[in-house]
Amino acid sequence: MNCKAVSSKHDPNACFLINRLLAYTILLVWCSTAILAQDPSAPVSVAGVPGIRVTHVLGLEGASSNAKGNLTIQDKAMQFQKGGGAATQVSLDSIQDVFLGEQSKQFGGLPMTLGKAATPFGGGRVISLFSHKKYDTLTVEYLDVNGGLHGAIFQLNKGQGQVIKNELVAKGVHVTEVEVQPKKQSTSEVESENK
Amino acid sequence: MKTSKRVTSVVLSIWIIVTVAPSQLAAQTAAGKSPSDNRPSAAPQWSVQVDKVVTGDVILEPAFRIAIYENLLQELAKGKCFKEVFRSGDRNARDITDLLILKTTVQKYTPGSETRRAVTTVSGATKLKVRSQLYTRDGRLILERVVDGNVRFFGGNLRATHNLARNIAKTIKQSNLPTPTSSIPEQKAEGSPVSTLQAVRSRED
Numbered sequence: 001m002n003c004k005a006v007s008s009k010h011d012p013n014a015c016f017l018i019n020r021l022l023a024y025t026i027l028l029v030w031c032s033t034a035i036l037a038q039d040p041s042a043p044v045s046v047a048g049v050p051g052i053r054v055t056h057v058l059g060l061e062g063a064s065s066n067a068k069g070n071l072t073i074q075d076k077a078m079q080f081q082k083g084g085g086a087a088t089q090v091s092l093d094s095i096q097d098v099f100l101g102e103q104s105k106q107f108g109g110l111p112m113t114l115g116k117a118a119t120p121f122g123g124g125r126v127i128s129l130f131s132h133k134k135y136d137t138l139t140v141e142y143l144d145v146n147g148g149l150h151g152a153i154f155q156l157n158k159g160q161g162q163v164i165k166n167e168l169v170a171k172g173v174h175v176t177e178v179e180v181q182p183k184k185q186s187t188s189e190v191e192s193e194n195k
Numbered sequence: 196m197k198t199s200k201r202v203t204s205v206v207l208s209i210w211i212i213v214t215v216a217p218s219q220l221a222a223q224t225a226a227g228k229s230p231s232d233n234r235p236s237a238a239p240q241w242s243v244q245v246d247k248v249v250t251g252d253v254i255l256e257p258a259f260r261i262a263i264y265e266n267l268l269q270e271l272a273k274g275k276c277f278k279e280v281f282r283s284g285d286r287n288a289r290d291i292t293d294l295l296i297l298k299t300t301v302q303k304y305t306p307g308s309e310t311r312r313a314v315t316t317v318s319g320a321t322k323l324k325v326r327s328q329l330y331t332r333d334g335r336l337i338l339e340r341v342v343d344g345n346v347r348f349f350g351g352n353l354r355a356t357h358n359l360a361r362n363i364a365k366t367i368k369q370s371n372l373p374t375p376t377s378s379i380p381e382q383k384a385e386g387s388p389v390s391t392l393q394a395v396r397s398r399e400d
Contacts, residue, residue: 057258057353059265099257105351106309113349116313128313139257148282149247151261153353178256 052160054138056080059152061144062088071138071154073167078140080154090142090152092171099139100161101178106132136161240375241295242279243271243329244288249300262353263299263325266360271297274364293375295337298328299363302341309351320347321355327363329372337373340366 051070058065060080069082078095081087106112108131116124116131138154138161156164165175245267248260264283272280277295281288288294303324311319322345329338344359346352 058262097257101256101258103258103352104308104310106313113313125314128310132310137256137258139261141257141261143284144282146282146286148285149264150282151265153258153261153265176257 051079051081052156052163054080054160055155056082057137057153057155059140059150060088060090061150062086071156071164073164073171075171078168090140092168092173094142094144095168095173096141096143096149098141098165098168098173098175099137099178100165100175101137101139102134102158102161103137103155104132104134105155134158138164239276239278241277241293241372242281242288242291243277243295243297244281244285245271245283246296246298247283248325249298251300251302253301253304255301255304258353259304259323259356260301262356263301263323263359266357267297267299267363270360270364271367274368276364276368294332295372296330296332297367298330300326300328302326307346307352307355312346312348316348320345321352323355323359325359325363327366329367338367338370340370342366 051072054069054071056063056065056067056069063069063080063082067082069080069085072079072081073092074089076093077089077091079087079089106128108115112131116127118124119127136156136158138156140152140154142150142152144150165177168175245264248263250260268280268282271277278293279291281291281294301323303322305320305322307321308319322343324341324343327338327340327342328336330336340363342359342362344355344357344362346354346358
């Protein structure tokens with residue numbers, strides 16, 4: 001409002017700069033909204049490959065962390081295939097336990113985080129309020145050929161965990177459903193037991 | 196003039212935010228590197244077998260328990276302070292003479308929220324505190340530490356497990372482990388025999 005009055009007197013380029021800054025901010029907010037508008041909950045799989053689209057968080061030998069791929073339950077194995085690359089298999093017999101849980105995460109990764117940080121007047125915090133999503137987590141405990149214990153964590157879209165669970169139960173694998181994380185802080189202390 | 200000052204201050208504040216955000220992230224992950232980290236250590240004499248993470252009475256999601264275990268294996272192998280790192284139950288570890296067993300017991304867990312962290316900055320931290328114990332094969336305790344791993348600003352909740360594992364590996368690396376019995380020469384060793392280290396360190400947040 002008074003920006004025009006001041007700029008016309010002193011610096012004609014200042015208002016132009018402010019306008020550009022505002023345009024960038026609007027563009028940033030628009031981009032964030034566009035990301036928010038996407039509906040990633042729809043089950044998507046890599047073209048031609050059956051299975052459920054998952055993100056391998058960590059633990060599966062032969063697969064890199066945070067790799068996206070398809071998880072399939074076959075007759076005798078659980079298979080994770082990253083894109084069109086080599087598949088990693090875990091024999092169903094070697095699976096000790098499977099846990100199904102859920103977690104809430106911010107999406108967009110580092111670019112989104114930087115964008116939020118760069119948004120002026122605390123706009124990033126407002127974006128954060130809406131840029132989170134609930135995921136199912138699938139934790140698989142299995143043994144390798146030497147008897148060594150492995151654990152693999154997969155992140156699935158909400159509702160997909162139940163599908164995997166049903167498939168695994170049908171194959172005779174023991175699945176434990178984890179209760180939703182308590183909202184209040186549960187800082188229970190364990191008495192120091194040395195042995 | 197007044198407007199140009201305003202513009203400069205806005206641009207400056209944006210630049211500070213963009214510059215500070217990644218450095219905050221780096222500071223969170225680096226956890227204060229000490230000069231001793233770069234010091235070349237002697238060839239490792241022990242091998243280690245990482246035991247399952249015990250949660251005791253603490254309610255901890257299985258994903259966290261597994262993430263601590265897997266990150267520990269990764270960080271210990273990366274730290275190169277042990278000859279070999281074995282998984283729990285690995286049959287290959289049976290023949291290893293100089294084997295230490297790393298037991299991890301969760302003492303405290305404060306579940307956080309990534310969204311709360313992003314919105315408020317000051318709340319929603321995920322905190323983990325564990326007791327790490329190194330035992331010899333015959334059940335002798337040679338190292339005991341209380342280590343914590345938190346995630347306060349950026350990153351998902353599981354990042355706390357990564358920070359925790361890295362802190363455990365760092366703590367073990369910095370401690371003086373006794374010489375394995377098989378490495379001690381036959382004549383009596385000078386000074387005191389292999390001592391038991393029992394230094395419980397509680398790190399404040």
